[in-house]
Amino acid sequence: MKDRTLVYMIFRTDCISLRTVSRSRKSPHHFYIPRSGLEALEHTPYMIAHDLNSFAVLRRDTCAGNIEIELTWLSGDGHAVSGYQETVILPYGQLAAYLDKSTSEDSPVVWKTLSIDNSHKQPQLVFKSSKNLHASLADNIVRHKLVRFLRDKFCWPQSERIEFYDDFLPYSFIFREYQGGKSVMTGGLILHNQDDRKKARYSIHT
Incomplete structure (x- = not known):
């Protein structure tokens, strides 16, 4: 349980914003992912997104039915850059369902979920x-x-x-x-x- 992270996602017509909250820290800002990038995972195994100084690598595991999001949170003042990395794993089917639902809603669709426990990946x-x-x-x-x-x-x-x-x-x-x-x-x-x-x-x- 200690490795699970709360993931807060807002699905909009043009993009999806993401924030994370774990036991030790909260993400410094919302990370915005283009909607087209997530939709492309239906046909490609991974995509890379950038937002401000931060970036994310999203990989779809079709066998396990999951999506792995490797986030690198960076911030700087022009003289130095600092940050940290974290990885969250989510059920791809649920994410795709929220993505599809948001196309027919007038207001943004919110999804709050705990990441899949990754402490024992090997069955x-x-x-x-x-x-x-x-x-x-x-x-x-x-x-x-x-x-x-x-x-x-x-x-x-x-x-x-x-x-x-x-x-x-x-x-x-x-x-x-x-x-x-x-x-x-x-x-x-x-x-x-x-x-x-x-x-x-x-x-x-x-």
């Missing part, structure tokens, strides 16, 4: 089948690719557990994601281009 990964896992670990190149992909791509803070089962393809798996004790998504973790191990790559299919 429990459980392999229920062993054949493809043992084969993957026995191959040095595949092992490196699998371990790195699991580390980097399954950082889903809303998930409590992800179970993996053998797929019919070598070195590949079927996975099932659990939240609140319930299965919420099933997909595949597939190794492509297996004829050339060095060029082979893992990807998620849902």
